[in-house]
Amino acid sequence: MKHKLLKGKAWVFGDEINSDVMAPGIYFKESMDVMASHCLEAIDPLFAKEVRPGDIVVAGRNFGVGSAREQAALAFKELKVGAIIAKSYARIFYRNSLNFGLPALISEYVNEIRPKDELIINPVLGELENLTTKKNIIISPIPEHLMEMISAGGLMPYLKEKIDNGEIEVRKK
Amino acid sequence: MSQTLIQKILSRASNRPEVKVGEIVTCDVDIAMILDSGGPRKIWPRLKQLGVGVYDPEKVIVVADHFVPAADPQSAAILKLTRDFVKNYDIKHFYDMEGICHIVMAENGHLQPGLFCCGGDSHSTMGGAFGCYMAGFGAIEMTGVVVTGKIWSVVMDTIKVNWEGSFCKGVTAKDIMLFLARKLGMENAFKAVEFGGTTVKNMSMQERMVLTNMAAELGAETGLIAPDKTTLEAIRLSGIEPKHDALSWKSDDDASFYEIHNFNADNLSPQVAAPHKPSNSASAEEFEKENINVDQAYIGACVGGKLNDLHMVAKVLEGKNVSSKTRLLVAPSSKKIMAQAASDGTLETITKAGGIILPSGCGACAGLGAGVIAEKEVCISSTNRNFQGRMGSKDSFVYLASPYTVAASAVAGKIIDPRELI
Structure with missing residues (x-):
């Protein structure tokens, strides 16, 4: 995640949206673009068709509950979703998203966001401006211990940097 | 300071005398279990991209269980890639169509009290029935584990769930978990659930593993059961001698828990x-x-x-x-x-x-x-x-x-x- 402002239109979902509906198992063997085209189709058939790069997914509690499948977080990356903002996350989905450099942000006030609202987010300062309703809401900043990894753009670029600098001991193959 | 079982495991894995709830620690991973579904097919290209191998071919365990036996050419290709990965990195423990990973781990004596284990499947929590930490992670995070042998963790609070009494006819450990999913909800992220009480004490390992497996349905990081005679017998049955300190892996009597729930199994009906x-x-x-x-x-x-x-x-x-x-x-x-x-x-x-x-x-x-x-x-x-x-x-x-x-x-x-x- 770069320290830049995220701007996009809101797609609003409810509580306990699970990872099976984000990345249905029946498409596991397909490529990531095919998988992503079915993202959330069971609950909103229009989402994967109409979501635009930079759009922001807004959700309630326990977003991403269930399976460890990284395809759940990757589907949003593939659809070029700019950020997710939810009241809370399931643990594996949360870790997967941040590891892919997909900003998974937390706010208690997501109920104030309506579908199609235009949002601007500063993920580092923890600010969200709703351009449609002209209201600002507070979001939690990214956890401090993950900032270094997130600033690098996710786990892979972070590991590459550390390995190249000799900061992590690895077995060469 | 008195500690819960999970705190003791995280202390050992992070090489600290003790850890406090909420602390961020980096843990040495004793077992990294990866699978055909999100294992080699996702991780191998990333290892190539980084130009590195696996941290320890003894500790990276590979199981082919999701796409077996191959029902179409795509599944066959995924399984072939999994087998090629095992050969290429000289993986010591590979279970090819031997069964579902969490069961195979138990059958082959890989799970020991006190270990810190990561698995590429959300139901990895099942391993906690042996008194170890075992939790699920996505393939991207397992890539990091397979490369470095380390992972970060937030030291978890523990929800203690005690069951007393005995089941009526037709009631099982599964009914406990369907009941608990309703009672405790599915949002207990970054918490451990430790099961105890006489009902659990009297369960076989197969029943206990249902409890820790479905700790995942409670949204918990892992489920745990302190080891006892039953645990040691199960380990011996797999041909492995339990470590001498196996029974010391338990929460201190005065350890502090996030919540304690007490239930009675006598009145539970099939769920x-x-x-x-x-x-x-x-x-x-x-x-x-x-x-x-x-x-x-x-x-x-x-x-x-x-x-x-x-x-x-x-x-x-x-x-x-x-x-x-x-x-x-x-x-x-x-x-x-x-x-x-x-x-x-x-x-x-x-x-x-x-x-x-x-x-x-x-x-x-x-x-x-x-x-x-x-x-x-x-x-x-x-x-x-x-x-x-x-x-x-x-x-x-x-x-x-x-x-x-x-x-x-x-x-x-x-x-x-x-x-x-x-």
């Missing part, structure tokens, strides 16, 4: 979870009143196709037939369990009653293998998750229940309370 989430549960009696016809009854997965699960199915089916309106599919959780059930007559009882035996593997539980369901079909399943579309069509319906309830419903052709058939 069923309605579509589309495990917390959507009520007693089977309630569902029986609704006359829910069942197209498919499925016995399988890590949680519900163990030997004792198959014994429950056989007990219900003995001398009866599966309803002509319903198909009963049975996928034993491992090759070893399949062989045991074949030699003790369990498979004979099931097939005589009309049940169909499927290969061991994750299969239809995750919509991957034989036994997926069509639009508008209803399945009652001994698996652990019933999210919309998980077992096939997004317009299908999955009810979760114990093996007793699934088998009884297969006989009745509709969801029933199993107690009338046992």
Whole structure:
């Protein structure tokens, strides 16, 4: 995640949206673009068709509950979703998203966001401006211990940097 | 300072004398379990990109269980890649079509009290029945583990769940978990759930593993049960001698817990979870009143196709037939369990009653293998998750229940309370 402002239109979902509906198992063997085209189709058939790069997914509690499948977080990356903002996350989905450099942000006030609202987010300062309703809401900043990894753009670029600098001991193959 | 079991494990893994709840620690990983689904096919290209190998070929365990046996060329290619990865990195422990990973880990003595283990599957929590930390991670995070042998963790608070008393006829560990999903909800992220009490103490390892497996349904990081004689016997049965300090891995008597819940097993009735989430549960009696016809009854997965699960199915089916309106599919959780059930007559009882035996593997539980369901079909399943579309069509319906309830419903052709058939 770069320290830049995220701007996009809101797609609003409810509580306990699970990872099976984000990345249905029946498409596991397909490529990531095919998988992503079915993202959330069971609950909103229009989402994967109409979501635009930079759009922001807004959700309630326990977003991403269930399976460890990284395809759940990757589907949003593939659809070029700019950020997710939810009241809370399931643990594996949360870790997967941040590891892919997909900003998974937390706010208690997501109920104030309506579908199609235009949002601007500063993920580092923890600010969200709703351009449609002209209201600002507070979001939690990214956890401090993950900032270094997130600033690098996710786990892979972070590991590459550390390995190249000799900061992590690895077995060469 | 007094510590919980999970704090003791995280202290050891992070090389600290003690850890406090909320601290961020970096842990040395004793076992990294990766699978055909999100393992080599995702991780190998990343290792190549980084130009590195696996941190320890002894500690990276590979299991092929999700796409087995190959039903199409794509699955065959994924399995071939998995086998090639094992050869290329000289992986010491590879279980190819031996069964579902969490069961295979237990059968082969990999799980020991006090270990810190990571698995590329959300039900990795099952391993905690052996008094170790085992939790699920996505393939991207497992890539980091496979490269560095380390992972960060927030030191978790523990929710202690005690069960006292004994089950009535037809009630099982699975019913405890469907009940708990309703009572505790599915959002207990970054918490450990430790199970205790006399009911748990009296359970076999196979039953205890149901509790820790479905700690995942509570949203917990892991589920744990302090080791005792039963645990040590199970480890010995796999041909491994438990470590000398095995029984020391338990929460201190005065350890502080986030919450303590006390329940009584005497009054628990068979439970069923309605579509589309495990917390959507009520007693089977309630569902029986609704006359829910069942197209498919499925016995399988890590949680519900163990030997004792198959014994429950056989007990219900003995001398009866599966309803002509319903198909009963049975996928034993491992090759070893399949062989045991074949030699003790369990498979004979099931097939005589009309049940169909499927290969061991994750299969239809995750919509991957034989036994997926069509639009508008209803399945009652001994698996652990019933999210919309998980077992096939997004317009299908999955009810979760114990093996007793699934088998009884297969006989009745509709969801029933199993107690009338046992």
